[in-house]
Amino acid sequence: MARPPKAAPAPVLPSSPAAALAAYGRVEPKLLELGPEDLVTVYVEVPRAVSSVLSALPHLRELRDEIVRDLPNHPIEMLDELEDYALAAWYADLLYSTPASELDAKKLTDDAGTLREGLLVAAEALAYRNLLDKQRVADIRKGKGHVDLASDLIALAELFRGSWDKVRAKTAVEDEELERAADLGVRLLAALAAKPGKGSSAAPKITDASDRRARAISLVAKAY
Incomplete structure (x- = not known):
């Protein structure tokens, strides 16, 4: 064979x-x-x-x-x-x-804020049941400003992906949302970095x- x-x-x-x-x-x-x-x-x-x-x-x-x-x-x-x-x-x-x-920082920020909050609420519920790391979720919740907003989306996507086999049946979060979070976070970082004075010193x-x-x-x- x-x-x-x-x-x-x-x-x-x-x-x-x-x-x-x-x-x-x-x-x-x-x-x-x-x-x-x-x-x-x-x-x-x-x-x-x-x-x-x-x-x-x-x-x-x-x-x-x-x-x-x-x-x-x-x-x-x-x-x-x-x-x-x-x-x-x-x-x-x-x-x-x-x-x-796709580098419209205002539109990306608006979309990112809504998605971040939805994923954070879901992550906090899972963390309460010890299905996600409570400290990592709490650290993400502390994020302030546009750069943190972008980084938070990426971190949330990575956090869910890291425990996806364990949590996917216990949350309303879907694969597509995680893909969108990672993509949106990257594009927002790019938009901020491309615009001096708009939240990025780099x-x-x-x-x-x-x-x-x-x-x-x-x-x-x-x-x-």
Whole structure:
């Protein structure tokens, strides 16, 4: 009997869009230093490329000492900062690929507030019965402001997903709401980051989305 094909490994993607935003803020000075000769043409699907880099990182880190020993001229900080580079590329691609019509911060904020409250009420009921972590739910409830609103949606989606097998039959929350929460949180973060003074201190200094994306993926290519 023929063996069944092996399942493809699950893609490794940023665990938190908020972390990707923070990584972009750390990396942007390096992006600004890149000259035209440093830029590559982006032919790859950036999320797929980022997934490949993040998947390889644990193995590359195991080889760090050997790289330092055998390749003394190799800039080891490129390996040390590779995760930040990959997350920054993912974030830059998000801003590039999200239509401007979906970066309406006011509309996104209105939608996010309603969804956050509905998910929080459901999470609090489950936490009361010890089906979700009470402290995590309480911490999310403390969130204030637009950036916290976006991060709260992402955190709620992750919280429910982490215990989904246990709670799905005990809540009115549906899969589609969790997908929408994660997506809406990401888009709201993107909208806030793209608009200086609108709730994010980490608004990109590189204002052209195409240039920002090209620089970010070029930095990954240079390091990887």
